[in-house]
Amino acid sequence: MKLTSAHRIGLAIVWLLLLGVLGMWISGRIQVSGDLRKFMPDARTPAQKLLLDELGEGPGARLLLVALSGATPEQLAQQSRALREALAVDKQFELVANGEQAGLEAFPERLLPYRYLIDALPADAFSSTNLGEELQARLQDLGSPAGGLIEPLLPSDPTLQVLRVAEALQPANAPQRIDDVWFDRGGKQALLLVQTHAAGFDPGAQQLAVDTINSQFASIAADSGSHIELSGPGAFSVKIGNRTASEASMIGTLDTIGMILLLWFAYRSWKMPILGFLPLASAGLAGLCAVALGFDGVHGITIAFGFTLIGVVQDYPIHFFSHQRPGRSAWDNVRALWPTLGTGVIATCIAYLTFLFSGVDGLKQLSVFTITALATAALATRYLLPGLIDPATRDFADSARLARLWQHTQRLPRPRWSLAALAALAVAVMLLAPGAFWQNDLGRLTPVDPQDLLRDAQLRSELGAPDVRYLITVRGKDAQAALAASERLRSALDALVVNGELERYDMAARYLPSAATQHLRQQQLPDEPALRAALAIAVAGTPFVDDAFEPFVNDVMQARSAPALQPADLQGTPLATAVDGLLVQGEDHAIALVSLSGLNDVAAVASTARLHGAELLDMKQASESLVADYRSRVLVALAVAVLLLALTVGLALRSPRRVLRVLLPMILTTLLVLAVLRGLGVELNLFHLIGLILAAGLGLDYGLFFEHAGDSHADQLRTLHGLLVCSVMTLLVFSLLGLSSIPVLRAIGSTVALGVVCNFVLALLISRHPTQEVSNAGA
Amino acid sequence: MRLLLTLLTGLLLTSPALADGIDAAWILRQLAQPAPSQTDFVELRGSALLKEPLRVEGQYRRPDVGTLVREVRAPYAETTTIANGQVSIARAGKPSRVFALQRVPELADLQASFGAMLAGDLGALEQNYRLQASGSAQRWQLQLTPKAEALTRRVRAVTLHGQNAELRCIETQPAKGDVQRTLLGGAASAAASVRQAAALNGLCDAGAAR
Numbered sequence: 001m002k003l004t005s006a007h008r009i010g011l012a013i014v015w016l017l018l019l020g021v022l023g024m025w026i027s028g029r030i031q032v033s034g035d036l037r038k039f040m041p042d043a044r045t046p047a048q049k050l051l052l053d054e055l056g057e058g059p060g061a062r063l064l065l066v067a068l069s070g071a072t073p074e075q076l077a078q079q080s081r082a083l084r085e086a087l088a089v090d091k092q093f094e095l096v097a098n099g100e101q102a103g104l105e106a107f108p109e110r111l112l113p114y115r116y117l118i119d120a121l122p123a124d125a126f127s128s129t130n131l132g133e134e135l136q137a138r139l140q141d142l143g144s145p146a147g148g149l150i151e152p153l154l155p156s157d158p159t160l161q162v163l164r165v166a167e168a169l170q171p172a173n174a175p176q177r178i179d180d181v182w183f184d185r186g187g188k189q190a191l192l193l194v195q196t197h198a199a200g201f202d203p204g205a206q207q208l209a210v211d212t213i214n215s216q217f218a219s220i221a222a223d224s225g226s227h228i229e230l231s232g233p234g235a236f237s238v239k240i241g242n243r244t245a246s247e248a249s250m251i252g253t254l255d256t257i258g259m260i261l262l263l264w265f266a267y268r269s270w271k272m273p274i275l276g277f278l279p280l281a282s283a284g285l286a287g288l289c290a291v292a293l294g295f296d297g298v299h300g301i302t303i304a305f306g307f308t309l310i311g312v313v314q315d316y317p318i319h320f321f322s323h324q325r326p327g328r329s330a331w332d333n334v335r336a337l338w339p340t341l342g343t344g345v346i347a348t349c350i351a352y353l354t355f356l357f358s359g360v361d362g363l364k365q366l367s368v369f370t371i372t373a374l375a376t377a378a379l380a381t382r383y384l385l386p387g388l389i390d391p392a393t394r395d396f397a398d399s400a401r402l403a404r405l406w407q408h409t410q411r412l413p414r415p416r417w418s419l420a421a422l423a424a425l426a427v428a429v430m431l432l433a434p435g436a437f438w439q440n441d442l443g444r445l446t447p448v449d450p451q452d453l454l455r456d457a458q459l460r461s462e463l464g465a466p467d468v469r470y471l472i473t474v475r476g477k478d479a480q481a482a483l484a485a486s487e488r489l490r491s492a493l494d495a496l497v498v499n500g501e502l503e504r505y506d507m508a509a510r511y512l513p514s515a516a517t518q519h520l521r522q523q524q525l526p527d528e529p530a531l532r533a534a535l536a537i538a539v540a541g542t543p544f545v546d547d548a549f550e551p552f553v554n555d556v557m558q559a560r561s562a563p564a565l566q567p568a569d570l571q572g573t574p575l576a577t578a579v580d581g582l583l584v585q586g587e588d589h590a591i592a593l594v595s596l597s598g599l600n601d602v603a604a605v606a607s608t609a610r611l612h613g614a615e616l617l618d619m620k621q622a623s624e625s626l627v628a629d630y631r632s633r634v635l636v637a638l639a640v641a642v643l644l645l646a647l648t649v650g651l652a653l654r655s656p657r658r659v660l661r662v663l664l665p666m667i668l669t670t671l672l673v674l675a676v677l678r679g680l681g682v683e684l685n686l687f688h689l690i691g692l693i694l695a696a697g698l699g700l701d702y703g704l705f706f707e708h709a710g711d712s713h714a715d716q717l718r719t720l721h722g723l724l725v726c727s728v729m730t731l732l733v734f735s736l737l738g739l740s741s742i743p744v745l746r747a748i749g750s751t752v753a754l755g756v757v758c759n760f761v762l763a764l765l766i767s768r769h770p771t772q773e774v775s776n777a778g779a
Numbered sequence: 780m781r782l783l784l785t786l787l788t789g790l791l792l793t794s795p796a797l798a799d800g801i802d803a804a805w806i807l808r809q810l811a812q813p814a815p816s817q818t819d820f821v822e823l824r825g826s827a828l829l830k831e832p833l834r835v836e837g838q839y840r841r842p843d844v845g846t847l848v849r850e851v852r853a854p855y856a857e858t859t860t861i862a863n864g865q866v867s868i869a870r871a872g873k874p875s876r877v878f879a880l881q882r883v884p885e886l887a888d889l890q891a892s893f894g895a896m897l898a899g900d901l902g903a904l905e906q907n908y909r910l911q912a913s914g915s916a917q918r919w920q921l922q923l924t925p926k927a928e929a930l931t932r933r934v935r936a937v938t939l940h941g942q943n944a945e946l947r948c949i950e951t952q953p954a955k956g957d958v959q960r961t962l963l964g965g966a967a968s969a970a971a972s973v974r975q976a977a978a979l980n981g982l983c984d985a986g987a988a989r
Contacts, residue, residue, distance in 0.1 A: 544829060
């Protein structure tokens with residue numbers, strides 16, 4: 001190829017631009033899903049299934065808790081009403097509640113006749129005596145200061161059944177109302193509940209919902225000084241997403257500047273940063289394309305973890321650059337490096353293959369992404385970069401400083417038994433350090449500020465939402481069967497409440513009795529002649545007009561003949577929130593949930609539930625078992641990966657001694673990093689694990705390159721140069737990440753930064769090219 | 780609204796009338812009265828559901844600064860007590876019902892403005908209502924128009940009719956429905972023997988009674 005220098009760098013820039021265009025094209029095309037379930041193993045136990053269901057699409061996950069504060073209660077109430085009005089017409093929201101429609105208006109007009117079927121009625125509800133007493137009481141109501149409030153209800157509801165039902169349907173501790181809308185106990189914050197149509201862990205849709213609420217509020221609040229606070233899974237995912245993205249992009253910018261400066265400093269050429277960036281950029285895009293082709297949607301975590309893991313490919317071009325020297329063609333150079341580089345890449349790719357068989361969608365994506373990316377970067381370095389690089393003008397082997405450094409390293413001891421002692425110490429710290437080894441709390445996987453969690457719990461309790469740790473589940477083949485089964489549980493639960501073993505419970509059947517119960521109540525309603533006769537006697541003794549209560553007769557008759565109220569009929573009413581939250585309907589089954597508050601005797605509640613064919617679920621335990629399950633799969637995959645890796649390296653090196661020298665730094669580093677983290681009291685989570693995997697990948701490369709540094713002194717110096725640039729760069733990138741305020745980024749950053757230092761030092765001590773031995777072996 | 784305003788009648792006390800120059804502040808000064816106090820009332824509640832308007836007779840009492848009692852004597856017995864943020868309603872033959880004042884916004888609004896009126900606190904009252912006085916000391920009207928949106932959704936206006944230091948009648952115009960009238964003190968006594976709705980309405984206007 002007869003290319004001029006200008007052509008070459010021109011081609012590199014064209015390549016980069018093409019990658020940019022391709023990147024934009026892909027980002028518009030791929031569907032990034034934030035669905036956490038894709039990153040979780042398949043649920044095995046019923047509790048885990050329920051948990052995953054709740055996590056993703058359960059109504060609880062779609063609830064946003066809204067608090068308005070900072071102005072007078074009157075202003076806040078007015079803003080709460082305006083906000084509800086504005087959001088209620090927005091298609092994004094299934095329900096907006098602020099207490100306004102509670103009570104009388106909780107029941108839409110068309111469902112009003114059902115008031116006689118929802119709550120149990122006394123046997124003599126429609127007797128002339130009882131109706132007479134009710135009418136006398138209504139007369140007094142009419143004469144009371146609240147008469148204006150009652151009057152419109154009377155024609156259709158002289159027994160005020162709607163109030164009785166509304167009272168029965170009130171959550172046991174609904175928030176107090178000021179100016180008709182919900183307020184916290186202190187009366188300082190107006191509270192609203194907003195339910196989105198989109199799932200809680202659909203960050204895009206939640207972002208849109210949160211933005212809508214915020215902008216509507218901004219125009220409503222104007223300059224009243226009030227402010228809005230959003231809580232709930234959706235708000236959290238948006239907040240974390242934004243914070244992580246903004247911090248990651250800031251760190252990313254700093255990293256990029258640092259990398260450019262470092263590459264320029266190391267190679268004294270403005271072209272090197274461009275060329276050095278090409279394999280990484282190609283790798284990332286190729287990985288994304290492969291995942292987009294092979295899977296339904298790309299998980300956000302796949303992208304984050306994937307790009308972390310392929311950080312290792314940044315080293316490939318650096319090794320190549322450092323071995324460039326005048327008088328040797330770039331192609332010869334890369335061909336000489338290839339066995340070492342290729343061994344690392346192939347071994348790592350084979351190791352990542354194990355994730356493909358982990359049975360977890362997210363890990364499969366990660367596997368496809370990293371393998372494609374690593375292969376692409378290696379091939380780009382091997383077959384494209386040499387064509388684009390200018391002939392070298394300097395040889396790093398000529399550097400006097402490097403030579404002095406190399407001499408120093410040669411004088412370093414080759415530790416043997418001290419390493420064994422170090423390993424033993426690390427294992428001891430790892431095992432003996434106090435505190436839990438693993439972080440099983442699912443909540444911390446997507447870490448929410450403890451402050452936000454506290455605030456969320458506070459708002460939840462203000463809004464009367466129950467604790468979600470314990471739950472009774474009742475299964476049925478469909479919604480009606482589950483409702484009926486949960487109704488049968490009520491007397492036992494009432495007994496628990498009376499005994500003080502339980503403070504409160506709630507179930508869907510409280511708002512929507514089973515069809516069977518509704519039929520039973522219909523049979524207890526009087527027929528028209530009987531009702532008219534009783535009513536006529538009752539009205540005769542009062543100042544009410546004779547035909548004042550015609551609408552009442554119509555409503556009772558309608559209730560008597562109407563088809564039973566079904567869950568679907570409630571859609572769009574405040575009752576739907578209550579019912580949907582407590583009735584999970586699947587394809588071929590339904591689960592009625594009984595939410596519990598104030599469990600004073602968990603064992604008693606559990607045994608009562610079991611006795612009645614129901615089950616007490618511990619959601620916390622389920623989530624922790626899920627995380628433990630997940631981790632054990634990752635660990636098994638990793639164990640297999642290490643074996644495969646050792647085998648591949650063994651095949652390539654064909655000497656147990658060399659294999660040991662290459663792998664020992666990586667294994668020791670893993671132990672040391674674990675010991676340091678444990679010693680500092682850090683509970684390990686998935687992000688640490690990912691960090692450790694990357695560190696191990698880097699360690700393998702350091703080991704391989706130190707071990708196979710080349711036969712000549714000059715080659716060894718070039719290898720040292722390359723390794724120095726690689727490790728300083730990685731250290732720079734990940735220590736910045738380690739300074740982040742986001743726990744996830746910090747976990748990955750600190751783990752990798754620590755790993756880089758350990759790997760470099762250990763590889764230098766253990767793997768460095770044994771000059772003497774080689775010459776001996778050669779002799 | 781009506782309830783709390785009617786409670787104002789508890790403040791009733793005759794005091795020397797001013798010749799003229801009446802305004803809201805003057806009226807409030809006249810009405811201010813220490814507890815305990817009481818006044819009879821007669822209320823008429825019209826409704827399409829009733830053959831004739833319901834006539835309710837009884838007494839408003841203020842046994843102490845923080846308590847308000849509305850006792851209905853005819854045509855039935857019922858006692859409503861508002862104190863310490865709670866309302867209790869006792870009816871003959873039934874256990875009394877107690878609930879938080881806040882559950883009935885109508886009563887809560889009134890409680891808030893009531894405190895201001897009892898204290899003769901014009902400033903506090905003006906926070907919630909636009910006040911407009913008219914007439915003479917012998918025959919004055921004070922119109923209260925709610926400022927807060929929450930209140931306007933329930934009450935359009937309240938007009939107090941009085942003579943000198945006597946509050947004789949409260950006219951409440953609800954946001955929906957007919958005007959409701961409460962006759963107090965002298966007007967209530969005058970109404971004792973009157974059964975015609977029109978004549979009772981006439982009594983509301985202080986001058987018409989004389």
